Structure formats: C-alpha cells, structure tokens
Amino acid sequence: MKNRISSASICLFILAVSGALVLADPPTTKPAMEPADQPAPKLGKDGAPQARFMQLHESFLKRGKDGKIGVLFLGDSITEGWNARGKEVWTKTYGKEDPANFGISGDKTEHVLWRIDNGELNGINPKVLVLMIGTNNIGYPAEDIAKADVKIISEIHAKLPDTKVLVLGIFPRGADPKDPKVAGMRDKIKQVNQVLAKLDDGSKTRYLDIGDKFLTPDRMLTKEIMPDALHPNAKGYQIWADAMQPLLDEMMK
DSSP states (O other): OOOOOOHHHHHHHHHHHHTOOOOOOOOOOOOOOOOTTSOOOOBOTTSSBOHHHHHHHHHHHHHHHHSOOSEEEEESHHHHGGGTTTHHHHHHHHGGGOEEEEEOTTOOHHHHHHHHHTTTTTTOOOSEEEEEOOGGGTTSOHHHHHHHHHHHHHHHHHHOTTOEEEEEOOOOOSSOTTSHHHHHHHHHHHHHHHHHHTTOOSSSEEEEOOGGGGBOTTOOBOTTTOTTSSSOOHHHHHHHHHHHHHHHHHHHO
16 A cells, blocks of 8 residues: 655645744743733733723722712722622721722732822822732732732822821632642732731731631632632622721721
C-alpha cells in the first residue's frame, strides 16, 4: 500500500523548506493588567469606556449635586448590592443618615481611582465614607492591591478633609478553605487586610474586619450567607450592618 501524504503535511513541508515555518510553544503569558494604583476607566470589549460604568458614574455626580450625603459607601458589586439584595436592610439601617451608594459591579481599584479623579467626591461632605475595594484585583500581587487601596484612602482624605473613612477589610471569598485555590485567595486577602489594618489612627481613618462574621467555625462560606461564595444575600447584608453599626455610630457622632 502506498503511503498517503495529507495536504496539510505537504503544506508543512513547503513552508519548512522555504524557511517560513517557525515552530514555537504557544504563548503562556496573560495580557498585561492595568496597574492597580493608576486611574483607569472600565473598558468594554470595544476598547471604549463601558456604558454602564459611565452611566453610573454620571448618576453619582448627579447624586452629589442633588442633596446632602451623610454616609457614603464606595466600592464594587458587593457595595452596589445594597441596592438589591441588601435594599431592605439599607433602608432600615441607614435611611435616616442621608445615605448614598457609589458601588459599581466589577470595579477594581484603578476604576475607583478614576472615579475619584473624575469628580465623584467633589462638592460633597459626608460624615463618614465606608470603603471596601480590592476583591476584583485578586489576580494581582497582594502588595499591589494594598498599595492601590492605600492610595485610594489618601485621595479620599485629600478630597474630603472633614470626612472620616471607615476602611473595611476585604471580605473572604470561596466556599471551602481546603480548596487550594480558595486558600490562596484567602491568604492574599489576609495579606492586604494586614496592611489596611495599620492605617487605623483611631480618628480620621478606622479599620474594621468583619470577615469572620460570614464564616462557619471551620471557615466555610455557606450558600445561606453568600450563595456564590462572594456576594452577600439579604442575610449577609444584615450581618454586615449589625457588625459595622457600633463603630459607624461612633464615627457618625
């Protein structure tokens, strides 16, 4: 039986002879990430600023002009979730404080820095700003996340010199700490939170880590509190509110 040579083999032979064929391992490096501590808008697949991100940004600028803000929450989807799963708890707990929620789903530290640099804190004077940001930067080194968070806090104080800042430790994520991937994320969050804890000066900047409130004794994150092991449900937001209230009350005085 004659050997059969496929057309693909012939093409490879021709390319090799002509010197045009270069065999190489497939690329293994990921695209470069935006620096965590450099302001950047959130971009869509077309490379332009994401429409929803810009719409919410504009709504926050309007909220700042519309009336007094007593307590301001700033962050990502976990903060934005006060408008949905946490809405009832939000109204009951913070309604009398002239609250505002500047959370945007998917935001990283660089996006919050861009929002601050583009006017979201201009012309307002809340008594307290509650900040939690960084979980969406989980793919970055811990030191990069911490550095960006520190920069955000510094910029908040520069924009709002009379406002106290309540820095929340990044919440735990991932259901089972015995899973190596979850353990790695939890360890990175712990490293970032250790840096943030050192910023507590007992006055203008306070730090609070309520992560343990969401976990079982064996450190599991259950569906009863965070169904996707990241975002709180209504019960989770109640836990958040209850754990934060004593310090927030003290800061609001």
